[in-house]
Amino acid sequence: MSVIRSVVAGAGAYLPARTVTNQELATQLDTSDEWIRERTGIHERRIAADGEYTSDMAIAAAQEALRSANLNANAIDLIVLATATPDETFPATATTVQARLGMTRGAAFDVQAVCSGFVYALAVADNFIKVGQAKNCLVIGAETFSRILDWSDRTTSVLFGDGAGALVLSAGRGEGTQADRGVLTTHLFSDGRHHDLLYVDGGPSKTRTTGVLRMEGKEVFRQAVTKMSEAIDASLSACGLTAQDIDWFVPHQANQRILDATARKVGVHPSRVVSTVAHHANTSAASVPLALVTAIKDGRIKPGHLVLIEAMGGGFTWGSALIRW
Numbered sequence: 624m625s626v627i628r629s630v631v632a633g634a635g636a637y638l639p640a641r642t643v644t645n646q647e648l649a650t651q652l653d654t655s656d657e658w659i660r661e662r663t664g665i666h667e668r669r670i671a672a673d674g675e676y677t678s679d680m681a682i683a684a685a686q687e688a689l690r691s692a693n694l695n696a697n698a699i700d701l702i703v704l705a706t707a708t709p710d711e712t713f714p715a716t717a718t719t720v721q722a723r724l725g726m727t728r729g730a731a732f733d734v735q736a737v738c739s740g741f742v743y744a745l746a747v748a749d750n751f752i753k754v755g756q757a758k759n760c761l762v763i764g765a766e767t768f769s770r771i772l773d774w775s776d777r778t779t780s781v782l783f784g785d786g787a788g789a790l791v792l793s794a795g796r797g798e799g800t801q802a803d804r805g806v807l808t809t810h811l812f813s814d815g816r817h818h819d820l821l822y823v824d825g826g827p828s829k830t831r832t833t834g835v836l837r838m839e840g841k842e843v844f845r846q847a848v849t850k851m852s853e854a855i856d857a858s859l860s861a862c863g864l865t866a867q868d869i870d871w872f873v874p875h876q877a878n879q880r881i882l883d884a885t886a887r888k889v890g891v892h893p894s895r896v897v898s899t900v901a902h903h904a905n906t907s908a909a910s911v912p913l914a915l916v917t918a919i920k921d922g923r924i925k926p927g928h929l930v931l932i933e934a935m936g937g938g939f940t941w942g943s944a945l946i947r948w
């Protein structure tokens with residue numbers, strides 16, 4: 624049976640120039656390099672420059688993805704940009720990216736699912752392609768979380784960083800089996816009852832302010848491992864695959880301890896886990912595409928490999944996808 628598949632045609636990433644080490648944070652906060660490394664695996668993070676916006680990083684990542692796909696912007700039918708830190712309340716940052724890429728056709732919108740945003744955006748683009756409404760899609764995750772942190776709160780501010788990553792998905796043909804190239808399955812979940820565990824205490828409607836991130840870290844940690852494992856099981860069983868079939872596990876980069884615990888729970892060997900949390904910290908919707916691009920550029924992810932992605936974020940939202948590269 625011939626089916627439409629969303630094949631990864633290109634990938635790109637962008638990180639701001641400025642590196643902020645744990646030692647630098649320890650000069651402003653009651654924390655230490657040792658505590659942050661031990662509890663999170665984070666050594667450093669990138670922070671956007673004054674005047675450098677989510678759209679700037681998204682555009683840089685998108686341009687690299689388009690170059691690697693050998694496409695120009697007007698070949699794109701749809702931009703889906705995942706972010707919880709848009710340039711402005713409206714219009715969607717995706718439309719700023721569209722204009723600055725020189726794209727004069729198609730559609731562009733943002734998806735808001737916080738740290739799960741990239742998995743959500745990928746699922747949306749995949750479905751547009753599968754129903755025949757788009758041939759080429761840009762899926763972007765881009766964040767300036769540094770702008771919504773309480774820099775005096777050591778329990779949250781040490782965990783996050785800024786950055787962007789993008790994939791080009793293009794319609795291709797498959798046989799409908801798990802040997803096909805492209806997105807094989809996506810699974811999305813949310814449960815709004817968990818609002819108070821992870822949220823931003825402001826917004827245009829409630830406070831007319833942006834607000835800052837608030838989190839019950841211990842409870843988020845506990846729920847993250849359980850929920851991400853459930854999402855992974857959903858993807859694997861939908862394709863009749865097991866953890867042993869996965870070439871690369873590219874999880875949301877929240878905390879090395881969460882990555883390790885999730886990989887252990889689902890049975891993926893540590894050598895198959897792509898981790899960038901030491902150098903990027905948690906870049907929310909950008910974390911998965913940044914990690915994917917790292918593993919493509921260093922030669923780990925190759926065409927034909929089976930790649931598992933997952934994420935969880937505020938809401939809670941969570942999800943997973945299996946992609947044959």
Ligand code: ACO
Nearest residue numbers: 654658662738777778781840841843844847877878935936
């Ligand atoms: N430096 C030094 N001490 C700190 C710091 C810090 N930066 N932050 C907290 N502490 C202290 C606490 O105050 C506490 O002190 P106390 O015992 O005197 O009260 C002690 O360290 C232990 O704090 P815990 O919160 O119990 O530490 P824990 O081991 O749970 O680690 C952390 C905290 C890193 C936040 C962890 O719970 C975590 O990673 N949670 C997941 C959060 C997350 O990833 N959120 C992102 C969005 S959701 C997602 O991406 C999955």
